[in-house]
Each structure stands twice: as structure tokens, then as C-alpha cells.
Amino acid sequence: MENQNLIKFLNQLLSNQFVMYVKLHRYHWFVQGRHFFALHALFEEMYKKIANDLDEVAERILMIDGKPLATMSKYLKEATVVEANADDKEDEIMDQLHADYMQLIAEIRDVGFKLADERSDEPTKDLLISLLGSYEKYVWMLSAYRAYK
Structure with a gap:
């Protein structure tokens, strides 16, 4: 399948999002x-x-024409974002989320855009651009919070 690398990237992104979803619940x-x-x-x-x-x-x-991952074991195997394992303090939580969102941003920019461009897949690139914008907003907010340390 010609778009296998793009599907693999999107499944990694999906895995990272699931890890973030659980992590954010934990922090909440x-x-x-x-x-x-x-x-x-x-x-x-x-x-x-x-x-x-x-x-x-x-x-x-x-x-x-891909198949999204749909089990926690596969998400944890494919994710590059690390799940929360400790009862972090407020500043540690904010630092970790800042790093996580920066990682998502870097992977979208460095890998996702290139793979979508190679396939001339504008809808996928549009989705990634939208995600990038919202994740950049969270980085901005987290950075503003962290400025008061």
C-alpha cells in the first residue's frame, strides 16, 4: 500500500492522543x-x-484505507508520549504537558506534513494543520503559566 507510512504516522499520532487523553484525565x-x-x-x-x-x-x-489501532497495548507500544506514572506536583504536571505538546507539534511538523505532501493528501495535511494550531495554543498557555515559576 503506497500510503502505509502515512497510516503508520497517523496511528502513532492516534496512540499519542490516547496516552494524552488518559494522562489528562489523571491530572484532572x-x-x-x-x-x-x-x-x-x-x-x-x-x-x-x-x-x-x-x-x-x-x-x-x-x-x-487504513485501520486505526484500537487497543491500549498497541497505543502504548506505538506512542512516543510517555504515560503518567507518578503523582506529579502542579509544576511537574505543567512541565510534562508542555513537553508532550511540543513533541506532538514537532512530530506533526517534521514527519506528518512531509508524508501528507508526498501523497498530495491535502485533507490529511489540513487535519494536521488544525491539530498543530490547537496544540500550539496549549503550548502558549502552558508557557505563560510556567513563566511564573
Whole structure:
């Protein structure tokens, strides 16, 4: 299949999104500290956005004749984003999310765009551009938060 590399990339992105979805839920449930209310709400916004994003990516994989991954074991195997394993403190959570979103951005820019361009797959590139914009917004917000350390 000619678009196998693009499908593989999109499945990796999907895997990263699922790891982020679980991670954001964990942070939403366990965040503590003086910014609890704001962060609790922010993490809920983020996991709802990721839920929508991963559905879009899975559907795009199907549209280009691929098969989206659909098990946690496969997501964990293919993901480049690491799941949360500790009860991180507020600053650690924000640093980790900043790094995670930066990683997603870099992979979309460095790999995803090139693969979509090679296939002249404008709908996939459009999806990736949309994701990039929203992830860049979260990086901006997280950077602004982290400026007050």
C-alpha cells in the first residue's frame, strides 16, 4: 500500500492522543494546590479536545484505507508520549504537558506534513494543520503559566 507510512504516522499520532487523553484525565482527577480550580477545568477542556482530535485522526485513517489501532497495548507500544506514572506536583504536571505538546507539534511538523505532501493528501495535511494550531495554543498557555515559576 503506497500510503502505509502515512497510516503508520497517523496511528502513532492516534496512540499519542490516547496516552494524552488518559494522562489528562489523571491530572484532572489528581491535581492539587492553589490553582486547583483553574487547572481542573483546563485539564477537562484539554481531554475533551483530545477526545475529538483522536476521533478525527481515526476516521482519517479509515478514509485513506487504513485501520486505526484500537487497543491500549498497541497505543502504548506505538506512542512516543510517555504515560503518567507518578503523582506529579502542579509544576511537574505543567512541565510534562508542555513537553508532550511540543513533541506532538514537532512530530506533526517534521514527519506528518512531509508524508501528507508526498501523497498530495491535502485533507490529511489540513487535519494536521488544525491539530498543530490547537496544540500550539496549549503550548502558549502552558508557557505563560510556567513563566511564573
